[in-house]
Amino acid sequence: MNQRQTANTPRPTPFLQIDRLRKKFGDFVALDNVSLDVFEGEFVCFLGPSGCGKTTFLRAIAGLDIQTAGTVHQAGKDISALPPSERDFGIVFQSYALFPNLTVAKNIAFGLENQKLSKPDISKRVTELLELVNLPDQGAKYPAQLSGGEQQRVALTRALATSPGLLLLDEPLSALDAKVRTHLRHEMKALQRRLGVTTIMVTHDQEEALTLADRIVVMNHGVIEQVGTPTEIYRQPGTLFVADFIGAMNQVAGRVASSDCVAVGEITLATRPHNLYLDEPVVVTIRPEDIVPHGAGARSPGVPDSGDHAENTLAAVVEDMEFLGSFWRVSLKNNALGNAALTADMSINAVRRMTIAIGEPFTVELPAERLVVFPRNDDNV
Ligand code: ATP
Numbered sequence: 001m002n003q004r005q006t007a008n009t010p011r012p013t014p015f016l017q018i019d020r021l022r023k024k025f026g027d028f029v030a031l032d033n034v035s036l037d038v039f040e041g042e043f044v045c046f047l048g049p050s051g052c053g054k055t056t057f058l059r060a061i062a063g064l065d066i067q068t069a070g071t072v073h074q075a076g077k078d079i080s081a082l083p084p085s086e087r088d089f090g091i092v093f094q095s096y097a098l099f100p101n102l103t104v105a106k107n108i109a110f111g112l113e114n115q116k117l118s119k120p121d122i123s124k125r126v127t128e129l130l131e132l133v134n135l136p137d138q139g140a141k142y143p144a145q146l147s148g149g150e151q152q153r154v155a156l157t158r159a160l161a162t163s164p165g166l167l168l169l170d171e172p173l174s175a176l177d178a179k180v181r182t183h184l185r186h187e188m189k190a191l192q193r194r195l196g197v198t199t200i201m202v203t204h205d206q207e208e209a210l211t212l213a214d215r216i217v218v219m220n221h222g223v224i225e226q227v228g229t230p231t232e233i234y235r236q237p238g239t240l241f242v243a244d245f246i247g248a249m250n251q252v253a254g255r256v257a258s259s260d261c262v263a264v265g266e267i268t269l270a271t272r273p274h275n276l277y278l279d280e281p282v283v284v285t286i287r288p289e290d291i292v293p294h295g296a297g298a299r300s301p302g303v304p305d306s307g308d309h310a311e312n313t314l315a316a317v318v319e320d321m322e323f324l325g326s327f328w329r330v331s332l333k334n335n336a337l338g339n340a341a342l343t344a345d346m347s348i349n350a351v352r353r354m355t356i357a358i359g360e361p362f363t364v365e366l367p368a369e370r371l372v373v374f375p376r377n378d379d380n381v
Pocket residue numbers: 025028030048049050051052053054055056057204
């Protein structure tokens with residue numbers, strides 16, 4: 001569901017309707033019947049590993065690579081067979097793709113000149129746009145005289161110059177260094193909100209997708225694995241692939257013992273309810289930050305009893321500790337878990353309060369509501 005909707009508001013008509021899009025390169029299927037609705041004003045990120053089909057999907061929406069089958073409707077119009085020049089979008093690529101022999105102002109004016117606007121109108125619009133992206137005095141410069149971040153802002157401005165209905169961004173930040181990338185990410189999001197332009201961005205950077213997107217489309221091997229808000233994708237991954245791809249995730253192999261229990265090594269863990277078959281091979285997952293530290297040896301004083309989840313309390317041994325600035329990443333081993341290693345993220349305060357040292361025993365709880373179970377196949381644990 002669109003983030004801006006509530007349960008009682010009627011579902012709006014999608015601005016972009018993609019229906020069973022398929023793209024083959026020879027015998028290779030790069031996109032396999034993908035369908036997606038994008039709503040007006042949304043910021044959607046296509047996220048996935050290299051080669052999963054993100055760029056192919058974006059290029060099909062732009063008409064740069066026409067699909068083998070399927071349809072694309074934009075603002076109610078079937079654009080499936082239209083060339084890019086007859087579609088309503090602006091696009092920014094990873095390589096800034098500015099014209100090196102034209103000034104910044106001329107680069108931005110390019111699309112406007114094609115729209116046959118008068119010279120004073122073009123000049124006014126270019127000035128407005130340069131102010132919008134905080135480059136008010138850079139119009140007379142050539143692209144080579146700008147930093148990478150500034151060039152990408154110009155590319156963004158050029159893409160927005162004609163006020164397109166759709167903004168397409170193909171890894172626009174990945175050529176920039178980390179600091180510029182983070183800064184520009186915020187600027188881009190603010191600009192997108194201000195203009196309200198429907199935006200689709202391709203990225204393989206999960207942090208970028210989690211911070212920018214209203215909804216994330218997670219892709220793998222040419223199919224959509226899951227569509228959801230950043231919180232849904234992180235907190236309720238629909239598949240083991242999504243669970244593993246987004247954020248850090250502990251994975252322990254086991255077998256289904258009941259509808260909310262999994263046998264792992266010598267113990268049985270209470271888990272979130274699932275619909276898997278008795279004795280089915282599964283993977284139990286938990287995020288490192290969801291492991292609750294109870295302290296050295298037995299449960300520490302002051303830590304409330306975990307009640308229903310006491311069966312998920314494990315006496316582990318600290319194998320390693322890594323200081324990551326705002327928290328500690330602690331590697332734990334527990335023989336009863338079939339020797340599976342667990343990684344727990346603990347706050348600086350928790351580590352300060354508890355006696356914790358490499359080689360020493362340490363008790364942790366794996367809260368049942370945080371243990372999500374997925375079917376196990378040959379590709380995973
Ligand atoms: P990356 O993050 O590495 O850019 P991606 O998810 O954007 O990856 P695509 O560029 O969409 O992936 O490519 C998907 C698959 O299609 C890849 O296996 C790629 O090799 C293949 N592919 C893409 N374009 C072509 C082409 N023109 N001819 C043949 N195969 C192609």
